[in-house]
Amino acid sequence: MTTDAARRSATRSLPGPRVDSPPDIRPRAGHELRVGVERVLARLAEPNAAPASRLADDLRTALARTAATGDSCRVRAQCDGVRHAADLLLAGEVAVAMPILTRVRADLADR
Numbered sequence: 001m002t003t004d005a006a007r008r009s010a011t012r013s014l015p016g017p018r019v020d021s022p023p024d025i026r027p028r029a030g031h032e033l034r035v036g037v038e039r040v041l042a043r044l045a046e047p048n049a050a051p052a053s054r055l056a057d058d059l060r061t062a063l064a065r066t067a068a069t070g071d072s073c074r075v076r077a078q079c080d081g082v083r084h085a086a087d088l089l090l091a092g093e094v095a096v097a098m099p100i101l102t103r104v105r106a107d108l109a110d111r
Contacts, residue, residue: 030075034108036062052089059086
């Protein structure tokens with residue numbers, strides 16, 4: 001037969017930290033896009049930069065990864081800037097694309 005003391009100890013909860021809601025472990029908005037832009041900017045700064053068409057492909061890959069994570073709606077203006085910069089790189093306008101990518105990187109870093 002169980003005693004009152006045994007019943008009370010079985011229903012008591014263990015002490016420990018209380019967690020009201022689980023922490024948000026998702027990356028910040030536009031993480032994939034920011035990583036792609038930073039890689040392209042770093043490669044543009046190298047003396048033997050890759051062909052502009054390859055860098056434009058890298059930007060489009062970053063856009064696709066951003067869309068795949070469902071993040072493109074949260075960073076729509078930056079996605080538009082990256083699309084424009086990729087088009088400029090394909091047209092050979094590297095000097096015009098670099099400030100756009102720098103501005104996008106700064107906007108994404110603020111998030």
